[in-house]
Amino acid sequence: MKRIIIRSLSFSIILLVLFNIVSEILKKPKNSQWDTSGLEYTNKYPGLFDVVFSGTSITIMNVSSEELYTEYGIAAVTLGEPEQPMFLTYYTLLEALNYQSPKVVFLDINSLFYSESMLRNKINDYEHYYLHFSLDSIRNPIIKYEAFQAAKELKPDLDIFNYFSSIYYNHSNWEELGKTNFIRKSGKQVMNGYFMSFTIAEGLAKLRDSIDIDYAENVNEEELLDFNKTYLMKIVELCKEKNVQLVFLRGGGIDTALTSEKYNTINKIAIDNDIPFIDMLQHDKEMGFDWRFDASDGNHFNIMGAKKWTDYLGDYLINNYRFEDRRDDSRYKFLEEEVDRYQNALAVMQTKIDLLSAINFEQYLNALKAVDTSKNTIFISVSDDASKNLSKKDCDKLSELGLTYNLMDKFRYSYLAVLDNHTSRDLLEDCGVTLDGELDNGSRYQLSSGGYSSGVLASIRVDGLELIQGGRGINIVVYNKEYGEVLSSVYFDTFLYENPPTMRRINVDIVQEQYETSANVWSSVDDVLVQD
């Protein structure tokens, strides 16, 4: 009998170990964009965080915990999942406060106004996706079960095994097994629960001007759904119980701007419970938020926008509460180690903004000259002809970049160039030319150029994906090697009898979006014409 027991136990232990390994391997890697998992940090570094940000994707993308550490010495963590309803925010916060005793919790109130049908639809939609994000990060089985039961109030037929057995949910991922299933890495753009966006959404400045934020004119309130209000009040009670200062935050962009009624509702709850309430749109000018370059869409900010908004919140925290400076504390090594990466990311963003700010060939070449080719690669490809209207000044500027060949008088020639790691590699021929190679980050590039008599084409591909429109003249792509970001994709028609030449800027964010989805770039290119 003893032998049987030992044998059974050994078998079961091995089975459990294998079960865990297989479960981990089969876990679908989250889309890198949302692989934030702030709860992992709260569990991994117990008692170390002074500030917690909790809520939806607005929290994930708009507040930079690294900025708070770098500039203010405050240790913060971002908890949040895309479009996370208030009840799940409550349970993730409940889990986090089991490990942390922060001084301040910022609560993103964006999800407070979800209607019942919206909540139901979200749970339906989330069955295979977002609901998992929240529930999978909760480790405490009791909290997880309560959260699941709350979700069941909205969708009674939820299958518990889907949420409590990883392999049950993920087993069919065997069809998509890849390297990422075996080597788990946080997304490059993820930092302590914060997601760094490099996207720039244009055209928001005018929209911002059209939004009225003078809430005082209207005294009406919007009624809250009981379900949402219940969980909001649970958060309020939880924070009181844990002796944490709760702050309501409306930190999204212009798409989620509050109506007067909504503002009044939330403001009343805030006043009744002695909770500060900060609305970003009431302070954007004060913080120097530039709606031309700082937002990545109507709701979310890019790294530059997040920096400005976080600096505003940092000032608020320093002015209202006392925090120890964590920058020399060895326990916060994990934050210190990220500083360089964060600064580098800011530099990447600045390069992108500089290139985007250029409005003609000369300005663009000046911005291009400032690009650090140890971190970025510049690709050039000519289609049709690039020389007919190219001035000597333009040629000199191009030469200053380090190019070997001069395009002057090279009528209808094919031309390719790669500027990488402070060196150049270029080809000039009167027949079609191609060039390929590998970058430091392992990405492969393939360039093609065809002059007027050699096919009239230009192509710049990285990892098989076309990054340019291939317009007549000089096509230029600036590619960041660390983040795989296309910082700029433009072409200048240097054939036309115009001086300076016409610049056609391709909306790099659309190109980037296509890059993520590997779809046909040119099916939806936004061709922005900028004429000086």
Next chain:
Amino acid sequence: MTFLSGIFFAFLLITFIIYFIVPLRLRWIVLLAASVVFYLSSGVPQILFILLSSLLVYGAARWIDVLYTRQDRELKEGEFSREEKKARKLSDRKKCRRILNAAVLLLLLVLTYCKIGGWVIGSLRDALGEGTVDWMQVIVPLGVSYYTFSLISYLADVYWRKEKAEKNYFKFTLFVIYFPKILQGPISRHKNLAAQLTEGHAFEYKRVCYGLQLALWGYFKKLVIADRLAVFVNRVFGNYMAYSGLIFVVATLLASVQLYADFSGCMDIASGVSQIFGIELEKNFDHPFFARSAAEFWRRWHITLGTWFKDYVYMPLVVSPRVSRIAQRVKKMFGARTGKAMMTIIPTGIVWVLTGLWHGTGYNYIAWGLYWGGIIIFSTVFAPEIRKLTAFLRINTETSGWKVFQMVRTFLLFSVGRLITIPGHLRTTLDVLEKIGEQFDIWILFDGSLYNYGLNQKNFILVMITLFILWAVSMLQERGCLRDKIAGQNIVFRWAIYYIAFFSVLIFGMYGAGFNNAVFAYMQY
């Protein structure tokens, strides 16, 4: 609760622990309680049906038994002439037959109600209009076809004095409701199962391991093979108007394997689970695709249903004076061979029509029964001609090539039969047959077109691998007990097999979100 629901595993673990904790003599009570809980999960009215049915049969059998016992005692003790004894026996026999007939009739009425009740209500609703009979609902007890046949066989055996009636109603109920076999059979005989259920079994490590292995193999067949193939089959036949040509042939062949993997998978789970408790269920499958003739196929497929029909329908018909009279009449009119053939045609024809009706009440099931009855009658009646033809063509029937040909032929015959029932209606089957002839393009097998019917390339590769495993395991099982062979291996190899099998089911099984495999194909009967 089914064998595929997560709660079943918790239920099984709890039952297992309690069963081996309580004293041996009380263990049958644990099984009874567990079976009631299992059955209750399908609904309270459903359990009332089965409990009342078992009470009816229990009472009828006891009554018959009492009559026989009294008759035996009185005939033994009293002074009776031979004629008086004969008359007394005949009189008691008549009484017993009336009891038997009444009980069987009631059981069949319930079965008929369950089988066609839905259709009747649907027809009434169509005739009288929406809302008129919506209050009526057909309650279909779990495994009604299986336990009804088990009850009839028990009652008939008591009537024929093949066994004594069970005196303890609860023990009898356990035989009826025993949870591993209630979903899909096997159609157990009381004399084979009852004693095993009530005697109590000590824990035996080897037996538990064997049971778990068999159940695991059953899950593999059901979740990895059958449910994967079902995606393809359902896509093709669920939208048959959109397709044509060879795809129906492929889907039909795969549907045959799917049904086998589904049904035999469930049987393996049932038998494996039962073995854990030390109880051996009757074998229901014996690698039917290795059968070389239709008759052999049905001796290997759903064995307990086949033997039930043989023992309780076919044999009584063969010895029936009416059938004999018809055969004699035919003999006089058409000769001796035709008269003899009638002794095959009538019972076999009736058995196969009833077998068809057991599977379903549509015309397609009657056609299916006639199809199989026709094949078996033909092969039996014309067996001498077939033998002569084989000899004339100088076919060596002992070569493996001929054997493989026969197996393939049997499989194809089964697939044609499957085509009669899969589409759901006879009219649809005819439509499908017509569409097979349209745009018959063999290249769909090679140009990737097959990947457009719910299974992508990776899944198709997996199907091929698992079908090979199914074939290989079946071959090994055919040659002896595979589990004995595995048990003879060293521990590393043995455990590796267990882990691979377990994780294969876990990873490649079709379950969880997006899959609706809570039922087995044969659960509907």
